[in-house]
Structure formats: structure tokens, C-alpha cells
Amino acid sequence: MAGKAEPSGSPGPERLDLTAYLAAEGFERQLIAELGDVEAVRGRLVLARGPRRRACWAQNVWLAPLRIPVGSIQDAARKLRSIQRNWAFCPVAHHRRAALVQELLPHVSAKPPQFPCLPPEAPLGSWALLERDLVLASPSCTSPFPNGVATFVEPRSGPPNRAYLKLWEALALLGCWPAPGERCLDAGSSPGGWAWALSRLGASVLCVDRAPLAPSVARLRGIEHRRASAFSVQPRESEPLDWILSDVVCYPERLWTWVERWLASGKCSRFVCTVKFQGTAHYGAIDRFAAVPGSRLVHLSHNKHELTWMFAASSRGPSSGSPSPAASPRAS
Ligand SMILES: C[S@@+](CC[C@H](N)C(=O)[O-])C[C@H]1O[C@@H](n2cnc3c(N)ncnc32)[C@H](O)[C@@H]1O
CATH class of the missing domain: 3.40.50.150 (Vaccinia Virus protein VP39)
Known part of the structure; x- marks a missing residue:
């Protein structure tokens, strides 16, 4: 994946020598301090050179980020679909446009499971629209949950708190x-x-x-x-x-x-x-x-x-x- 031009004329995905870390909400500072030198910060997404580092304050780690130039909303959806089926959308910028891309991607069930259960097994990638015409996407991530957020069916009564x-x-x-x-x-x-x-x-x-x-x-x-x-x-x-x-x-x-x-x-x-x-x-x-x-x-x-x-x-x-x-x- 070296960013070769596709038949449509727009460049294909390019594998970056980066790992992307999604900070737990409110803990961006902790994550950046833990990672040391970082390349860029886009919202809660922190990009750092090289392979995965220890990142306790990350809620999800994007292990193989791809840089994908896109010509249109349809082009973005098509390119993501051609990589794999399941994608979690990570809001970073251009929210309206990104939402339109997400609508064209296969539905990923958000139905909370009943505990006890193992996390979902199907591979789940993460993607973000960094610029109008630039997607950052990773087919493999550390968390099996969308953006690292685990949900479960919660009982109506019984426990004294939600701990x-x-x-x-x-x-x-x-x-x-x-x-x-x-x-x-x-x-x-x-x-x-x-x-x-x-x-x-x-x-x-x-x-x-x-x-x-x-x-x-x-x-x-x-x-x-x-x-x-x-x-x-x-x-x-x-x-x-x-x-x-x-x-x-x-x-x-x-x-x-x-x-x-x-x-x-x-x-x-x-x-x-x-x-x-x-x-x-x-x-x-x-x-x-x-x-x-x-x-x-x-x-x-x-x-x-x-x-x-x-x-x-x-x-x-x-x-x-x-x-x-x-x-x-x-x-x-
Ligand atoms: C966050 S609460 C625990 C909530 C609990 N896990 C639940 O699900 O309801 C923290 C608890 O730690 C207890 N605690 C603090 N110091 C303690 C100690 N030395 N030994 C035992 N409990 C302690 C407090 O009394 C408090 O009930």
C-alpha cells in the first residue's frame, strides 16, 4: 500500500509509520505525556511515530494507520469498504461530511450485549476524516469496541450503583x-x-x-x-x-x-x-x-x-x- 493511483485516478491508501492513540475522554494531557514525543494531535486522536508504545491512557490504539486521499464522500466510503466491512467512525473534524461517509458504510450493530459475554470477535477498524479530502483509517485496533466504549444491557433495578x-x-x-x-x-x-x-x-x-x-x-x-x-x-x-x-x-x-x-x-x-x-x-x-x-x-x-x-x-x-x-x- 504505497499510495499508488487507483483506476479512478485518485491515489490509493498509504501505510504510515505511525500509531494513532485515542485518548480516554478528558485524559488527553495524560496520554500525550505518557507517549513522549508526538507527531500531531487531532481532537482526542494523538499520532506518534513508530510502532505501538505503552499507552495506558488511550481508550483505543490504531495499530496500522492508512492515509487515504478521497475525492468525494462516495469515494471515501468505497475505499473504506474495499479494505474491510466493519468500521467505527471517530469524530475529529468535518463532522457533517464524515457523517455522510459513515451512512454509506455497512451498518455495525451497536446493540449492547448482556453480560457475561466476550467482546465481539469480528475485526473492527476505526476511521476519521482529518481533512475534507483526507481519511485516516486503521483496519486493526486494540479495542474490540467502537472507539473503545463498552456498553452492556443494564438492569432496571438491583445494583445500588453503576460501578x-x-x-x-x-x-x-x-x-x-x-x-x-x-x-x-x-x-x-x-x-x-x-x-x-x-x-x-x-x-x-x-x-x-x-x-x-x-x-x-x-x-x-x-x-x-x-x-x-x-x-x-x-x-x-x-x-x-x-x-x-x-x-x-x-x-x-x-x-x-x-x-x-x-x-x-x-x-x-x-x-x-x-x-x-x-x-x-x-x-x-x-x-x-x-x-x-x-x-x-x-x-x-x-x-x-x-x-x-x-x-x-x-x-x-x-x-x-x-x-x-x-x-x-x-x-x-
Ligand atoms: C469507589 S467505592 C467502591 C464501590 C464498590 N466497588 C461498588 O461497586 O459499590 C470505594 C470504597 O473503598 C472503601 N475504602 C477506602 N479505604 C478502604 C480500606 N482501607 N479498606 C477497605 N475499603 C476501603 C470506601 O469505604 C468505599 O466504600
């Missing part, structure tokens, strides 16, 4: 979730959104928080609540656990010291932990979490000023009953 969406997103990306009867520690559990979600999976959950659980959650099957600091639950005195799930509000270093002990003990091999920040003072801890081999540190679409660290040791095999790509197919 469970963060846990669902993490578990879907991890590709496994607690199976019935698995032992989970829900650290910083109150008022109980995560506990509610874990109980629905049939897990056996020890909730530890100084604050009380919502009574409706405390009554659920498989829930035990301890009013204490989560950090008092140490591997030396504990039975092995299948999962540690932490949403504790604390300094990232404190969380790391505790997690590191659990990792070293080998008594738990699956983790989902929210790493929370106030200001930029504790960003140093990001390196510690990100350095754990095989783990992921990401900004989920349901995260606020926080990142989610996920780790599932491969030696134990899939945990979740039988994960199936239950998410809706791309085509409608």
Missing part, C-alpha cells in the same frame, strides 16, 4: 469471570455494585470495607461482609482465593504493596484492581503495575480518574463457566 459496569468491562476484556462457587475477595466493596455483579455470577464473595453494604446486597446469595480495612486481609493468614477484585479508594502505592504480596504468595492468580489517582502526584505507581508480565493496565470506558489493572495467570485455564462470544454479531 458494576466497570467490573463487567474489565472481565469481558480479560475474557474470563468468576465461575459459580469461586472464592472472591471484593476489596472496598461498599455500597455493593461489584458484589451484586459477583453474586449474579454465583461466586462466593468476601466483601471487605469499613463502610456498610447496601442491605439489598448484603442479603444476596454468596455474600459475606467484613467491616475492616481490605489491607488487613493478607495472604499469610488467608486461604487461597480465586479472584481479588479491588475498588478501594487509596494511594496507588498502598494498593501495589498489597497486590505485590498476593502475587508473590501465589495464593491468588486472578486480579481486577482499580488504581485511583488524585492529581498527578502518584502516576509513578503506573510503572509498577504495568511491569507485571502478562498483565494489562488500561483506562476502561467506565473508568474515571483511574486505571484498571487486570491479571489472569494462564496456568489455571479459563475460569468462567464457558465464555462464549455472546456479544451481538457486528452485522445487523
Whole structure:
């Protein structure tokens, strides 16, 4: 793809020596600082030379950006369609014109799936209209969700808050979730959104928080609540656990010291932990979490000023009953 002229006369796609990073909303500064030298910034889209770099503050990474000169709206749609079927539109500029291009592309289902489910499997590219006559498009991206935004069918009643969406997103990306009867520690559990979600999976959950659980959650099957600091639950005195799930509000270093002990003990091999920040003072801890081999540190679409660290040791095999790509197919 070296930008050769097409039969229509307009130049074809040209592969760029760039990676494009879509910043999580409101975290553009963090992403730019994390990437170091960047080539250009267009809205939330940050372009940087060379292959993929660590980018915890990106919600999606465009792995193979193509520069596609386009002669018209129809030409843009035709060129994108000729590369692949499924495209997510990333609004950057020329919004009206871009919307007209998107209308000519095959429909990609936006129907939220029901958790538990794996993310959609069909390849999903991303594209943006950078200039009137210039498309930037990447057929492959890191997120299976359009612009990295995960949606799920939300129950009308049941959970005490919407924090469970963060846990669902993490578990879907991890590709496994607690199976019935698995032992989970829900650290910083109150008022109980995560506990509610874990109980629905049939897990056996020890909730530890100084604050009380919502009574409706405390009554659920498989829930035990301890009013204490989560950090008092140490591997030396504990039975092995299948999962540690932490949403504790604390300094990232404190969380790391505790997690590191659990990792070293080998008594738990699956983790989902929210790493929370106030200001930029504790960003140093990001390196510690990100350095754990095989783990992921990401900004989920349901995260606020926080990142989610996920780790599932491969030696134990899939945990979740039988994960199936239950998410809706791309085509409608
Ligand atoms: C964001 S809330 C958790 C929300 C919860 N995941 C849910 O789904 O409802 C953070 C919680 O951390 C708890 N917390 C703060 N320090 C703690 C500690 N040392 N041990 C346990 N819980 C702590 C707070 O009491 C608060 O309930």
C-alpha cells in the first residue's frame, strides 16, 4: 500500500509509520505525556511515530494507520469498504461530511450485549476524516469496541450503583469471570455494585470495607461482609482465593504493596484492581503495575480518574463457566 493511483485516478491508501492513540475522554494531557514525543494531535486522536508504545491512557490504539486521499464522500466510503466491512467512525473534524461517509458504510450493530459475554470477535477498524479530502483509517485496533466504549444491557433495578459496569468491562476484556462457587475477595466493596455483579455470577464473595453494604446486597446469595480495612486481609493468614477484585479508594502505592504480596504468595492468580489517582502526584505507581508480565493496565470506558489493572495467570485455564462470544454479531 504505497499510495499508488487507483483506476479512478485518485491515489490509493498509504501505510504510515505511525500509531494513532485515542485518548480516554478528558485524559488527553495524560496520554500525550505518557507517549513522549508526538507527531500531531487531532481532537482526542494523538499520532506518534513508530510502532505501538505503552499507552495506558488511550481508550483505543490504531495499530496500522492508512492515509487515504478521497475525492468525494462516495469515494471515501468505497475505499473504506474495499479494505474491510466493519468500521467505527471517530469524530475529529468535518463532522457533517464524515457523517455522510459513515451512512454509506455497512451498518455495525451497536446493540449492547448482556453480560457475561466476550467482546465481539469480528475485526473492527476505526476511521476519521482529518481533512475534507483526507481519511485516516486503521483496519486493526486494540479495542474490540467502537472507539473503545463498552456498553452492556443494564438492569432496571438491583445494583445500588453503576460501578458494576466497570467490573463487567474489565472481565469481558480479560475474557474470563468468576465461575459459580469461586472464592472472591471484593476489596472496598461498599455500597455493593461489584458484589451484586459477583453474586449474579454465583461466586462466593468476601466483601471487605469499613463502610456498610447496601442491605439489598448484603442479603444476596454468596455474600459475606467484613467491616475492616481490605489491607488487613493478607495472604499469610488467608486461604487461597480465586479472584481479588479491588475498588478501594487509596494511594496507588498502598494498593501495589498489597497486590505485590498476593502475587508473590501465589495464593491468588486472578486480579481486577482499580488504581485511583488524585492529581498527578502518584502516576509513578503506573510503572509498577504495568511491569507485571502478562498483565494489562488500561483506562476502561467506565473508568474515571483511574486505571484498571487486570491479571489472569494462564496456568489455571479459563475460569468462567464457558465464555462464549455472546456479544451481538457486528452485522445487523
Ligand atoms: C469507589 S467505592 C467502591 C464501590 C464498590 N466497588 C461498588 O461497586 O459499590 C470505594 C470504597 O473503598 C472503601 N475504602 C477506602 N479505604 C478502604 C480500606 N482501607 N479498606 C477497605 N475499603 C476501603 C470506601 O469505604 C468505599 O466504600
